[in-house]
Amino acid sequence: MKTKKKIKTLDQFVDEEYGLKGTTKRDKFGKGYESFKIGFLLQQVRLSRGLTQQELAKKCGTNKGYISKIENNIKEVRISTLQKIVELGLGGKLDLFIRV
Secondary structure, three states, X not given: XXXXXXXXXXXXXXXXXXXXXXXXXXXXXXXXXXXXXXXXXXXXXXXXXXXXXXXXXXXXXXXXXXXHHHHOOOOOOOHHHHHHHHHXXXXXXXXXXXXX
16 A cells, blocks of 8 residues: 655745745745755645655556656756656646746
8 A cells, every 4th residue: 555645845844945035045945945845745736645756657657757757857858858747647637837
């Protein structure tokens, strides 16, 4: 039987790992934040669903190594692939928006 891990919010994780807004470490982190956020969010949803990287990869037609690289911000993900991961692998819906 799989056990679900305790899930932190992204804000809790960032505050704990990089300090509060306005600190040098947090400001430096903020520059790479957006690409990191995608991998972190995918990982948190995967864990909340009790899935391994291997199980998620199988559901969306990719491999464990690719999922790991996305979650660890090593590989950028195409929007079409992200959509497959979210919809087929995690049973969710991907919504994108542009802020100007």
